[in-house]
Amino acid sequence: xxxxxxxxFHMDPMWLFLKIETDEGITGWGEPILExxxxxxxxxxxxxxxxxxxxxxxxxxxxxxxxxxxGFYRGGAVLNSAVSGxxxxxxxxxxxxxxVPIYQLLGGAVRDRIRIYGHVxxxxxxDFGNPNLLIENLLKTTQVQLDRGLNAIKxxxxxxxxxxxxxKVLKEIVHRVEVVRDYVGDDVDxxxxxxxxxxxxxxxxxxxxxxxxxxxxxxxxxxPEYTSHFELIxxxxxxxxxxxxxxxxxxxxxxxxxxxxAVAQPDLSHAGGISEVRRIxxxxxxxxxxxxxxxxxxxxxxxxxxxxxxxxxxxxxQEQIIGLGHGPKSEFLNYFVDSSPMEAKNGYxxxxxxxxxxxxxxxxxxRAASKKINRKRFPEWTHKDGSFAEW
Ligand SMILES: [Mg+2]
Numbered sequence: 001x002x003x004x005x006x007x008x009f010h011m012d013p014m015w016l017f018l019k020i021e022t023d024e025g026i027t028g029w030g031e032p033i034l035e036x037x038x039x040x041x042x043x044x045x046x047x048x049x050x051x052x053x054x055x056x057x058x059x060x061x062x063x064x065x066x067x068x069x070x071g072f073y074r075g076g077a078v079l080n081s082a083v084s085g086x087x088x089x090x091x092x093x094x095x096x097x098x099x100v101p102i103y104q105l106l107g108g109a110v111r112d113r114i115r116i117y118g119h120v121x122x123x124x125x126x127d128f129g130n131p132n133l134l135i136e137n138l139l140k141t142t143q144v145q146l147d148r149g150l151n152a153i154k155x156x157x158x159x160x161x162x163x164x165x166x167x168k169v170l171k172e173i174v175h176r177v178e179v180v181r182d183y184v185g186d187d188v189d190x191x192x193x194x195x196x197x198x199x200x201x202x203x204x205x206x207x208x209x210x211x212x213x214x215x216x217x218x219x220x221x222x223x224p225e226y227t228s229h230f231e232l233i234x235x236x237x238x239x240x241x242x243x244x245x246x247x248x249x250x251x252x253x254x255x256x257x258x259x260x261x262a263v264a265q266p267d268l269s270h271a272g273g274i275s276e277v278r279r280i281x282x283x284x285x286x287x288x289x290x291x292x293x294x295x296x297x298x299x300x301x302x303x304x305x306x307x308x309x310x311x312x313x314x315x316x317x318q319e320q321i322i323g324l325g326h327g328p329k330s331e332f333l334n335y336f337v338d339s340s341p342m343e344a345k346n347g348y349x350x351x352x353x354x355x356x357x358x359x360x361x362x363x364x365x366x367r368a369a370s371k372k373i374n375r376k377r378f379p380e381w382t383h384k385d386g387s388f389a390e391w
Contacts, residue, residue, distance in 0.1 A: 001026070001097065002378040003057050005090075006049050008042050009370035012331065014377075015298035016042060017366055022057055028093035029361045031269050032085020034077050037379045044082035047071075052086065057093045064275050074221040080248040080272055087273025087389040088304040089359070095356035102304075102356060106278060106311035113348035114309040117152035117191065118145035118272035119296070122176065127226040133159055134180050142180060144324055148186070151347045152317060152386035153215065155180070160381050160389045174209045181213050188389045189216040189317075196223035197390045200232060207237035214319075217263050217292075223390070224267045230259035245294035247271065250280050257287045263316055267294035269301040274308055294366070297321075299335050302342070303357040310351055318349070334369070337362045 009017040016033040032045050051066040067083045068074055095102045103109055120141040122133030138155065145153050157176040161169065179356045181190060192215060198206070203221040210218070217240040222229050224246040234241050240262030247253055248271050253264060264284045266277045281291045291314060293305040302320050308316045322332045322342060333339035337360040341352045352358030381389040 001056055001058060001093075002054055003049075003052050005053070006045075008045060009293075009366050010038055010042070010372070010374040011053060011067055011298065011366070011370055012376070013372065014374065016085070017298070017300055017361075018045060018089055018336075018371075019361075019363070020052075020086070020093065022058065022093060024097070026093050027095050028057065028089035028091070028096070029300050029357065030085035030088035030090075030092065030273070031298050031304070032088075033083050033269050033297060033301070036295065037078060037081075038374055040078050041081050041085075042098045043086060044078050048079075048082050048086055052090075056095065056133050057090050060087065060090045060094060060275060063087075063090060064272070068272070071226055075248065077248060077270060080276075081270045084267075084269045084271065084273040084276075086184045087275050088268065088300065091274050091304070091307070099136060099355050101310070101352055101354065101358050102274065102307035103311035106274075106308070109310045109351055110313050111310060111315075111351070113345075113350045114306060114315065114318050115152065115334055115348050116150065116320050116344055117154055117189070118148065119321055119324055120145060120153045120155045120180070121324070122155065122157075133157070133176060135176060138180055139178060139183050141324060142183060143248045146184070147277070148323065149344050149346050152189040152191070153180075153184070153189060154219070154319070156193050156195055158194060160383060161194075162200070162383065163199040164201055170206050170209065172205065176332055177210060177215075180254075190214075191216045192218060193219040194221050195390060196220045196246075198222055200226065200229045202232050204236045207233075207239055211238055215239050217273040219263075219265065220245070224349040227259070229258050230256060230261055234260035242292060245270070250283055253280050253283060257289055261289060264289050265294040265319075266291060267297075267301075268304045268308065269297055270294075274304055277308055278312065281308070281314060286313045292316045293318060293323070295319045299332050299342075299359075300357065300361065303359050306349060306352065307358060321382050331369075334365050335362055336360065 005021045007019045016038045018030040020028045081221035122138040197219045219242040244265040266280045383389045
């Protein structure tokens with residue numbers, strides 16, 4: 001079998017789909033995307049495919065090595081995201097060729113279903129850049145997830161944060177989490193994502209105020225470049241700490257895993273695809289760290305995550321945004337010929353049995369919805385004095 005060509009599709013809200021074609025008529029799908037940088041990643045995919053075109057798609061690891069290292073310059077968000085999507089598509093082809101789901105090629109299923117969590121949002125649920133956080137909206141969107149049968153939710157309870165902010169702002173954050181905890185009771189797990197908006201000092205100040213809320217984890221209290229701060233953060237609180245969505249390979253995880261974090265969050269569309277995240281998970285296991293694959297993006301990336309989750313022992317829970325997060329439910333599920341395998345039952349997605357990614361992409365629907373230009377970006381936030389603020 002030989003790879004004969006590929007095609008990229010720019011999709012709303014900020015996704016990029018990749019289709020790889022072969023001379024046997026088998027096609028593979030991947031999602032090579034760095035959100036807000038779709039055109040840059042598309043150009044990187046175009047260059048990376050020089051390593052793959054005309055060659056046997058079954059040699060996944062050989063392609064991975066060539067793509068990652070063959071350009072001499074390596075690493076970073078853009079190149080790793082490009083390789084990630086190609087890697088997903090190659091695994092999809094391999095599974096289809098052999099007539100088995102990808103998890104079978106990774107050693108077989110270690111679980112019968114995977115627990116998922118949903119996002120809740122205090123702003124307009126379709127506008128993830130809205131800096132207003134209304135309790136009424138938080139509870140409304142919490143109820144949407146509970147109605148879906150989910151029993152694990154995540155949200156960001158902070159608005160724009162100064163590196164050291166006021167007592168009022170801290171108390172507002174705690175209050176929002178208290179209201180949601182009161183609303184859902186103790187049967188529902190709550191995770192908080194602070195998007196790196198805290199400093200180390202703010203983390204140490206606010207975590208004791210949140211400990212009574214029994215959170216599943218707090219994610220990205222500080223920005224990813226402060227890996228060395230995580231040990232101090234972990235030692236300052238009993239709350240499990242999660243991070244890793246903005247790290248791109250196993251070497252970047254090495255120091256982080258030693259800090260005592262509880263959960264690593266590699267993204268299968270950023271951190272080298274199924275191949276590399278499988279390795280990151282294995283290294284994490286040696287530190288007794290669980291992984292919760294980051295996936296606030298599209299349906300193909302989620303399908304890749306699920307295949308990995310089914311085969312990987314130390315997966316805690318899977319992120320997904322079907323129905324709430326970055327777009328309406330229809331937008332997400334419309335791209336599958338049959339989306340029923342993605343339906344959550346009592347908070348879990350059941351083991352998929354179809355070959356490759358486990359779900360067939362509806363190419364007609366993808367083609368009809370794809371765009372020539374998609375320049376959607378993350379919002380720009382500013383502090384009161386006009387200076388840049390972390391989103
Ligand atoms: Mg996050």
